[in-house]
Amino acid sequence: MGKRYGDHHALRDVTLSIPEFQSLAVIGPSGGGKTTLLRIVAGLAVPDSGELSIDGQRVDFSERALLAHRRSIGTVFQAYNLFPHLTARQNVELPLVKVHGLSTAEAHDIVATLFERFQLSPHADRRPAELSGGQQQRVAIVRAIAIKPRFFVFDEPTSALDPEMTAEVLDFIAELRHEGRDLIIVTHNMVFAREVSDRCVFIAEGRVVEEGPTADLFSSPRDPVLAGFLAKVLRY
Ligand SMILES: Nc1ncnc2c1ncn2[C@@H]1O[C@H](COP(=O)(O)OP(=O)(O)OP(=O)(O)O)[C@@H](O)[C@H]1O
Numbered sequence: 001m002g003k004r005y006g007d008h009h010a011l012r013d014v015t016l017s018i019p020e021f022q023s024l025a026v027i028g029p030s031g032g033g034k035t036t037l038l039r040i041v042a043g044l045a046v047p048d049s050g051e052l053s054i055d056g057q058r059v060d061f062s063e064r065a066l067l068a069h070r071r072s073i074g075t076v077f078q079a080y081n082l083f084p085h086l087t088a089r090q091n092v093e094l095p096l097v098k099v100h101g102l103s104t105a106e107a108h109d110i111v112a113t114l115f116e117r118f119q120l121s122p123h124a125d126r127r128p129a130e131l132s133g134g135q136q137q138r139v140a141i142v143r144a145i146a147i148k149p150r151f152f153v154f155d156e157p158t159s160a161l162d163p164e165m166t167a168e169v170l171d172f173i174a175e176l177r178h179e180g181r182d183l184i185i186v187t188h189n190m191v192f193a194r195e196v197s198d199r200c201v202f203i204a205e206g207r208v209v210e211e212g213p214t215a216d217l218f219s220s221p222r223d224p225v226l227a228g229f230l231a232k233v234l235r236y
């Protein structure tokens with residue numbers, strides 16, 4: 001799979017087949033192509049070449065099919081992806097009604113249950129600006145859960161958060177993982193990547209440099225670029 005922006009190759013001939021992934025971490029240096037890859041997986045960008053298979057099924061990148069594909073995936077990018085003029089409750093409820101065709105009553109029940117379960121009920125009627133970064137991100141994750149996605153895609157969901165909020169959101173994602181949900185996460189937090197993922201892919205300069213079980217990648221990286229990257233980022 002390839003993706004270019006002008007004459008810049010964001011991804012070059014990336015082939016990625018993930019045997020029965022449950023939790024995949026995508027790591028690598030800045031500008032390497034991680035977000036580009038995730039946007040393609042989530043149906044938010046179309047590759048210029050190559051193809052993508054998920055669960056052995058080829059993704060159809062026609063505009064019509066993409067719409068359905070996009071709706072089947074729970075996508076959470078870094079902060080600021082809530083609608084600022086809507087309350088926390090409306091942020092979750094409205095997409096269920098307008099995009100997924102649920103009745104208002106059904107949407108209301110789902111939101112009530114999820115907010116209760118994830119300790120968001122006291123914040124339901126606040127707008128994003130009245131919530132902490134961690135609370136906003138939890139609402140964004142609940143919004144993704146509400147649609148019962150096939151799997152989740154997280155792109156640095158904690159990059160805009162302080163350490164305490166980061167821990168809160170990562171605990172939340174770890175909980176999803178323990179429930180057996182499939183997820184793909186881009187993170188610069190190597191401790192978390194190691195803890196939450198079964199498989200890991202290291203991307204640099206638009207290429208998949210190494211891919212395999214997370215424990216193997218971290219304990220015995222084969223590629224010198226990955227070894228150098230880990231040596232650098234695991235120091236702190
Ligand atoms: N819309 C765009 N237009 C032009 N170039 C882009 C665009 N999006 C990404 N790029 C370029 O493509 C390359 C890959 O970007 P990408 O965002 O996928 O990297 P990344 O691995 O997610 O980096 P980071 O860790 O900093 O988020 C970068 O060199 C980036 O500058």
Ligand SMILES: [Mg+2]
Nearest residue numbers: 034035036155
């Ligand atoms: Mg990125």
